[in-house]
Structure formats: C-alpha cells, structure tokens
Amino acid sequence: MTSVTIEQYIEVIYSLENEKGVAHTTDIAAELNIKPPSVTEMLHKLHEMDLIIYEQYHGAKLSNSGKIMAQELMIKHKTLADFFMIIGVDEETADSDACQIEHHVSSKTLKQLNQFIRFVKDGPCDPLWLEHFDYFDKTGDRKNCIYQQK
Incomplete structure (x- = not known):
C-alpha cells in the first residue's frame, strides 16, 4: 500500500x-x-x-487525523490548480493535473508555489511579465523588451 x-x-x-x-x-x-x-x-x-x-x-x-490529512491534500490540490491556471491552463485540465501531481509534490516545493501564487495575486495589477508570458503563450513570439539579451 x-x-x-x-x-x-x-x-x-x-x-x-x-x-x-x-x-x-x-x-x-x-x-x-x-x-x-x-x-x-x-x-x-x-x-x-x-x-x-x-x-x-x-x-x-x-477520523480527526484523516480529516487533517484530507485538508492538507485539498490545500496541495488548490495550490497546484491555481498555479496551473496562472500559467494559462484551463480550469478542468488544471484540476485533473493537480489530482495526479499532488501526491508527488514535496512540502518545500509546495511552499515555494504558495509564495509564487501569493506574489502574483497580491502584486500589481497586470504585471508586465505575466502579460508577456500570455502573449508568448498565444503567439510563440516574445514582446520586445529593453531587458531582453540578444
């Protein structure tokens, strides 16, 4: 088992x-x-x-210990699904993939994903890098960026 x-x-x-x-x-x-x-x-x-x-x-x-485990699993699942949706995965696929991956993610990785999600959600509206990623995801091209190295 x-x-x-x-x-x-x-x-x-x-x-x-x-x-x-x-x-x-x-x-x-x-x-x-x-x-x-x-x-x-x-x-x-x-x-x-x-x-x-x-x-x-x-x-x-x-049992009480089973409920604690279930709540921890729900947090893992939500964190992974939120991350997948931030990077443009549709909700149904994000949910399905989170179900598969949640059993294999370390607490260290989960903590960093939570930090990243919090950063994105609490950050300035429409962060430029997220807009650039969305554009890249849809077109395959990078927007011109003064910081981009040639």
Whole structure:
C-alpha cells in the first residue's frame, strides 16, 4: 500500500462524506474504479491506521487525523490548480493535473508555489511579465523588451 493509494482513498472518502454524510464501499469503488472487496480490504487498513472510522455495512468517515490529512491534500490540490491556471491552463485540465501531481509534490516545493501564487495575486495589477508570458503563450513570439539579451 503506497502513500499515493492512501491519499487517494482519503480524498474520495472526504468528498463522499461531505456529499453524502458517509462514504459507502460501493461509492468508493465507483469513484476509484475498483472492485468493492478491494475497497473493504483497504478500509480495514485505513481504520487500523486511525485515518478513518469504519463499520462494515455502515460505511466510513474520516477520523480527526484523516480529516487533517484530507485538508492538507485539498490545500496541495488548490495550490497546484491555481498555479496551473496562472500559467494559462484551463480550469478542468488544471484540476485533473493537480489530482495526479499532488501526491508527488514535496512540502518545500509546495511552499515555494504558495509564495509564487501569493506574489502574483497580491502584486500589481497586470504585471508586465505575466502579460508577456500570455502573449508568448498565444503567439510563440516574445514582446520586445529593453531587458531582453540578444
């Protein structure tokens, strides 16, 4: 069982719990596209790890430590999706890519991405370099810049 697998389960349980009040085995299986017996086995392991509260036939809810992990994953996801959208990726793709990458980003990288996003969002309106990047992204050409080296 990898940390990626654990994180995927925690995210799905978090989402289903928020949506339905509890995460049932069949719903988790449908979300992860796996068979219910595999989900049941994993739910027992997550319960042993104190990440969920699980009662067979009644579903699963996140424990306090599971909720903390889920919140940290949501922050990672939002940070990555925000970054991707800043550089011009559409929201749907940014969300999908963030789902894949969030399990592999170090806390050091995440901290720097957060700093960068804060810098961009809190900086002057329409920073020139961001406008230049947008132009480059759309045309493949660089705008003339007095600082550009030849």
